Amino acid sequence: MAFWLFKSEPDAWSWADQVAKADAGEEWNGVRNYQARNFMRQMAVGDLGFFYHSQKDRAVVGIVEVIAESHQDSTTDDPRWDCVDIKAVEPLPRLVTLDTVKADPRLSEMALVRQSRLSVQPVTAEEWQIVRTLGGL
DNA sequence: GCCAACGTTGGC
């Protein structure tokens, strides 16, 4: 099983929106970046991810699970773009802000820090554990 | 609201 991070502008699609979908989950659609798409193609059902709010919040806010492997993105007919489905699993008791991540030397290699514009990113098992703990889980 | 970083497009 692998770990990931999904980035979203809360104004467009927030953790609350994701939670509202409950176990039905939702497509992680709208990604138009090859690197991000390729990561989604590598995902398997059962993989876990962090849900990150960009812009105003700049924090990891919850945990999500991949519930469908990559398939055509329903928001476009362009066959280049596909996406997975994810559902909310649980919120983090404490938000883990970008500042916190940047301040922790163990997290200095995270894509979140090194490649700030990438919207879907891999997370190592070690990073997963550290951020979970910082989040109070 | 600005700007740096970076990805994409299109002319050559």
Add this chain to the structure above:
DNA sequence: GCCAACGTTGGC
């Protein structure tokens, strides 16, 4: 196939 122009993202 290169590169300039342009568009977008996201931190600050």
